[in-house]
Amino acid sequence: MDDLYSENEQEYRTARVKSGIPPPSSRDQRRQPRGDLSRFNPAMQRGPPQRHAPYDQRQRDHQRPDDRYNQRPEHRDQRYPEQQQRQPDQRQDSRYADQRYPDQRQPDQRYNDQRQPEQRYPDQRSEHQRQPEQRRPEQQRQPEQRPRPVPKPLDVRTSTDFLKCEKRLSIKEIIETIQVSDSPTDLDFLSSKGLVERVNSLREKIRHVPNEQRSEARSKSNPFEMIGNGIFMNRAATKLAALDATFGLTAATDKEFTFADICGGPGGFSEYLLWRVHSWGGYAHGYGVTLKSTTHDEMNWHTEKFRPDIPRHSLTQLEGDGDLYKKETIDRFESLIQKETKQRGVDLVVADGGFDFSGNEEQQEVLAQKLLLCEIISMLTCLKQSGHFVCKFFDILDEFTADLVWLLYQLFDEICITKPLSSRPANSERYIVCKGLKEAHPTELIQKLSSMSETIEEGKRFIPKEVLEKDEDFIDYVKMRNMKFVMKQTEALEQLDQFIQNP
């Protein structure tokens, strides 16, 4: 003990050391039962080595005017919240409020701390491991320190409530019901105007936020964001995986499973389906159609990115430009599948159509309507009786979209409007899971819908409002689902905005 200084000695406090590591003092000896002084090493905690002994009061004040006490994030040790809150003028003795002893006011807890050194002293981690708010002051984006938002648990539970049609019309009656007419927007019919406007204003607020900032905020607020693609080529695959886990889409009875992947590029859905069926020893074959893009290659098929354990040639892609707006594409897709499956049709159809809506998120629903109609027509040409259909929708606020949902409700045994866990909570995307097609290949209905798709314009509906109004089950279901989605989306957007404002 004789060779150790006491901190009270002037000589110790002003001693210059080359390493920046102060010599052990008698206090260190007393307080460090394990004899490891490195955890008190302020040089390690601060990053760049200090030139002078930290107890040199003049140097310290000169070099670090205000970061000694509560400005430096690495000393905001969550173990000692009251230390963080202490203001400089509340210090009992500035000399001893040193970073070497962040815990000196609570010696008992110090030795009970079971955490790893890097957790106790976050600044020992390398620069890239630190959170932005823990970086050194010169690297911080914002000089002033605002309270850090803490992510709230978002309600992302998947709805599994199915709606079954009790007043089912025949195909002939459905065809007779179809009448295209004008449809003025009435947000209160299928949702709540106030809630929708709130979502729109939040969307507008974050619309101009640079992508990088937005994705950083998203990764903090959405628990699934950083999970990313999992073992697949893209995030889309994980959405289908979540839907399959919830709704048993691939639980086919026989060993051979067939599917159609509509608007499927670059192929995440197909990759998932092929992998899933092959993973339990089944055999799967898919048929895919997607728009051939000359400008966005990432939207074209990229089956070379599939997992290597997926058998090659288990996906047949339709030749040509793949544009579903063209009747000829739908006809060729139908012929391909009917020929390959020997008129049996496929077990499952998935449709995930979309394009770049950036800056037009509010218009997403209306812009996607024609594509949705074409996807439904394509599905009707190739899905087998009692097969399932999964289709991505955006909002269901406009009557044309609600008419499409009503059509599916009439054609399938039951439908569920849902959102998989891995779909971003702040977006308008939702999926309709339709189980048990009642009648395979309803030719006359396909023809009726095809001719409608060629002439349909924005702002129209094709099922009279009274038909929907009369079906209270349907309206209640859609309205309740919409309200729930819009409330969850509001919460998620508010949280996202919080992380954008305060990164």
Ligand SMILES: C[S@@+](CC[C@H](N)C(=O)[O-])C[C@H]1O[C@@H](n2cnc3c(N)ncnc32)[C@H](O)[C@@H]1O
């Ligand atoms: C979100 S991506 C689909 C992602 C895909 N499910 C996956 O798992 O990789 C939307 C796709 O819709 C396609 N698409 C958009 N408009 C289309 C059209 N008119 N005809 C066919 N495909 C279209 C796009 O080219 C794009 O590949």
